[in-house]
Amino acid sequence: MNPPDTTSKEHTDMSTARDPSARAEPMIDASEASVSVERRRGHGIKLQGLNAYYGKQHAVKNVDITFPANEVTAIIGPSGSGKSTVVRCINRMHEEIPAARAEGSVTLDELDVYAPGVDLTAVRRMIGMVFQKPNPFPTMSIFDNVAAGLRLTGTRSDNLRERVHRSLRSVGLWGEVKNRLNEPGIGLSGGQQQRLCIARAVAVEPEVILMDEPCSALDPIATLRVEELIAELKSRYTIVIVTHNMQQAARVADSTVFMLDGEVVEHAPTNEIFTRPKDERTERYVTGKFG
Amino acid sequence: MSSVALPKVSARRRRTDKVMRGTLLAATLLALVPLVLVIYYLLKQGLGAINGNFFTQDPTGSFFGSVGGVRSAILGSLEIVLLATVISVPIGIGVALYLTEYGNDSRFASVIRYFVDVMTGVPSIVFGLFIYITLVLAHTGGNFTGWKGSIALALLMLPIVIRAAEVVLLLVPASLREAALALGAPRWRVITRVVLPTSASGLITGALLAVARAMGETAPLLFTTAGAAGLTFSLSQQMNAMPLQIYNDILSPRQVVVQQAWGLGLTLVAIVLILNVIARAISRRSRVG
Numbered sequence: 001m002n003p004p005d006t007t008s009k010e011h012t013d014m015s016t017a018r019d020p021s022a023r024a025e026p027m028i029d030a031s032e033a034s035v036s037v038e039r040r041r042g043h044g045i046k047l048q049g050l051n052a053y054y055g056k057q058h059a060v061k062n063v064d065i066t067f068p069a070n071e072v073t074a075i076i077g078p079s080g081s082g083k084s085t086v087v088r089c090i091n092r093m094h095e096e097i098p099a100a101r102a103e104g105s106v107t108l109d110e111l112d113v114y115a116p117g118v119d120l121t122a123v124r125r126m127i128g129m130v131f132q133k134p135n136p137f138p139t140m141s142i143f144d145n146v147a148a149g150l151r152l153t154g155t156r157s158d159n160l161r162e163r164v165h166r167s168l169r170s171v172g173l174w175g176e177v178k179n180r181l182n183e184p185g186i187g188l189s190g191g192q193q194q195r196l197c198i199a200r201a202v203a204v205e206p207e208v209i210l211m212d213e214p215c216s217a218l219d220p221i222a223t224l225r226v227e228e229l230i231a232e233l234k235s236r237y238t239i240v241i242v243t244h245n246m247q248q249a250a251r252v253a254d255s256t257v258f259m260l261d262g263e264v265v266e267h268a269p270t271n272e273i274f275t276r277p278k279d280e281r282t283e284r285y286v287t288g289k290f291g
Numbered sequence: 292m293s294s295v296a297l298p299k300v301s302a303r304r305r306r307t308d309k310v311m312r313g314t315l316l317a318a319t320l321l322a323l324v325p326l327v328l329v330i331y332y333l334l335k336q337g338l339g340a341i342n343g344n345f346f347t348q349d350p351t352g353s354f355f356g357s358v359g360g361v362r363s364a365i366l367g368s369l370e371i372v373l374l375a376t377v378i379s380v381p382i383g384i385g386v387a388l389y390l391t392e393y394g395n396d397s398r399f400a401s402v403i404r405y406f407v408d409v410m411t412g413v414p415s416i417v418f419g420l421f422i423y424i425t426l427v428l429a430h431t432g433g434n435f436t437g438w439k440g441s442i443a444l445a446l447l448m449l450p451i452v453i454r455a456a457e458v459v460l461l462l463v464p465a466s467l468r469e470a471a472l473a474l475g476a477p478r479w480r481v482i483t484r485v486v487l488p489t490s491a492s493g494l495i496t497g498a499l500l501a502v503a504r505a506m507g508e509t510a511p512l513l514f515t516t517a518g519a520a521g522l523t524f525s526l527s528q529q530m531n532a533m534p535l536q537i538y539n540d541i542l543s544p545r546q547v548v549v550q551q552a553w554g555l556g557l558t559l560v561a562i563v564l565i566l567n568v569i570a571r572a573i574s575r576r577s578r579v580g
Contacts, residue, residue: 093473098395125475135466139488152476152484197470204474 042238043109043207044069045090045127050104052085052094059085061262063104067208072230072239074253074270076246078285082262083242087210090240091127092120108207125153128201128237132213134193136185136200142168142177145185145196149204167203171195171229191222198229202237209233211241215248227252246286250274258282333557340547340554350520350536350551358547361555363522364536368559370524371437371516371532372505375444380498383452390453391460392482404457410450416510418446423514437526440516447511448501455497459490492573499570503563509534533559 045067052060060082067073075083088094089102092113106113113123128149136145146164150157157163168174173195177188185196194214201209211230215223230239230252243249249256249270256273258266258281266273266282277283348360386403394400422443427434463486471481487494512518518535519528533555540552 091473093469096469096472121475121477123475124473129473131466131470131473133466135464135470137467137470137485137489139485139491148471148484149474152471152474152480154480200470200474 042069042236044238045208045240046105046107047086047090048105048107050086050089050102050106052082052089052102053100054097055099059262060089060102063259063262063264065257065264065267067238067240068255069238070234070236071254072234072241072252073255073257074249075240075242075257075259076244076249076285077259077265079244080261081259083259084212085262086259087129087212087240087242090208090210091124091129093124093129121153125149125204126206127208127210128204128206130194130198130201130209130211130214133217134190134197136188136193136196138184138186140185141182142185142188142196143181146199146203149200153204155204163203167199170202170233171199172225173199189222191218191225194218194222194226195229198226198233202233206237208238208240211239213242213244216244223248246274258285260285330560333553333560336550336553337557338554340550341557345551345554349522350531350540354545358545358551359520361533361536361551361558363520363531364533364555365558366522366524367437367516367530368506368533370526371440371512371530372444372502374438374441374526375448375505376498376502378441378445379448379452379501383449383498383501384456384494386449386453387456387460388482388486390457392478392486407450407453410446411454414510415447415508416513418443419511419514421446422511427515433527435515435517435529437516437523437528437530440512440530440532441526443511443515444505444508447508448505451501451504452498455500456490456494459493459497460486462493463489492576496570496574499566499573503566503570506563506566507534507559509538513538 047063047065047067050060050063051058063082063086065073065086075086077083085094090106090113092102094100094102102114104114108123108126112118113127137148140148143164144151146167147160149155150160150163165174168177173192176192177196185193188196194217198209198214215226218226227248230241233239234254241249241252253270255268256270257264258273258277258279260281266277266279268278272278273282274286277286344357344360346360346365347362348357349363350361351357351359386407390400390403394403422439425431426439426442432438467485467489468481471485472478476484512532512535516532516535517529518539519531521531523530537552537555537559540548540555543549543552
């Protein structure tokens with residue numbers, strides 16, 4: 001990993017400084033990862049001047065972040081700092097909440113997600129999401145849950161079975177469920193359900209996977225499995241993970257964003273954020289002095 | 292060594308407790324009295340009327356000779372209520388879907404909710420009168436017909452279906468809708484593939500309860516379907532229905548005919564009871580709530 005050097009605390013400078021280097025950065029060495037699936041060049045995401053509101057409440061204030069392709073970026077910060085809102089703005093789920101709105105630009109590669117006339121469903125197909133609580137569809141079997149993304153988007157797929165099986169393999173769930181694909185998805189354990197939800201997101205072959213505290217409802221062992229999975233998935237996808245757990249950010253993320261009161265305080269390579277934070281507030285947060 | 296000493300409950304408090312418990316129990320028993328009496332008389336008077344001809348013959352309507360049976364009333368009721376269900380359930384679920392999936396807290400949605408509540412409280416005879424004025428007096432497709440009764444019953448069922456369906460649809464977790472939307476599903480597919488299947492059993496329960504309610508309504512049919520003795524399957528003619536025949540029979544001076552009204556009343560209660568049992572059985576298998 002060779003994250004770009006960031007000397008400026010000012011996040012606007014930082015993101016512009018990061019951007020070209022992030023794009024130029026070569027993909028991780030193939031020998032590094034223990035993945036069976038072929039690697040794939042993902043696409044980065046760039047937020048510029050992003051503001052988000054819930055009614056009158058200004059939840060995200062002028063945020064600029066660049067999420068480099070094929071990297072895991074963690075967003076940490078205390079409750080109410082706007083982490084989840086930022087993530088929900090990326091796939092335009094934020095606006096599903098009544099009275100919520102967002103301004104600014106979110107670009108996936110060259111595509112402006114907020115451009116007028118952009119098909120919302122197409123955006124969400126390219127940017128998958130995993131939620132805090134595992135939410136498999138209760139009326140569907142394990143197989144149907146993974147196939148749901150394809151069926152719900154009306155994607156015609158000649159090799160549906162194969163795609164479902166491949167998705168289940170890529171989240172390491174295949175061995176556990178291959179003999180009961182027709183049983184209901186809610187019959188699985190919490191950790192299995194969450195991996196099922198990741199398989200569901202992966203099955204539509206998105207460019208980016210957003211994870212909103214994906215492990216907060218899981219026990220430590222299930223958490224570990226999901227973290228290993230994240231490390232494997234980054235060879236194919238760009239991953240943004242919101243987490244309350246700083247150890248988790250330290251374990252899985254290439255770079256980490258620290259947010260406070262709707263603003264980005266610091267965005268730096270993960271080891272720098274935790275060992276040599278530039279901002280005093282970051283230091284106080286990561287050392288547990290507040291938040 | 293220290294021990295915790297609780298103050299003794301005073302005699303006055305214990306007395307008040309006893310009196311209150313007694314009062315509440317008495318109120319419960321008092322409420323049970325008419326319920327038990329209704330069932331007792333239905334069984335006592337009704338069972339006697341049910342004989343070999345009861346379900347196989349139509350009422351003769353004559354003052355002499357055989358009184359016949361109630362076949363046309365049962366079949367007529369089933370047919371009229373079936374049409375009312377076909378009209379009101381899809382529309383009702385559609386309105387409920389609009390309220391929960393699109394309307395949310397908008398002003399328009401709250402106005403609709405208010406009107407639905409008002410509709411629920413409208414006396415059933417008013418729906419009958421409304422259809423009488425708009426369809427019967429206007430001679431739209433005949434005078435008194437079965438389908439006009441169906442429409443009057445559908446109006447009565449509509450608010451019940453909407454309310455029941457809305458409650459059930461709200462029980463579908465928002466996280467499931469979010470999951471589907473985040474996969475890139477258009478909203479109509481979220482509704483047809485996720486929201487409706489998840490709430491299906493609850494929606495069926497709500498519909499069955501509305502059916503049970505409509506089955507026993509007399510007033511909406513009085514001025515719309517008017518009743519007839521003979522059996523007909525044509526909804527564009529006057530038809531017999533269970534509540535209508537009970538109403539007619541009970542006014543008869545012949546003791547056997549009054550007896551028949553009791554028998555039909557028992558049949559009606561049994562049908563409604565069966566519908567309720569089915570509704571409960573389905574809702575117990577519900578995936579939400």
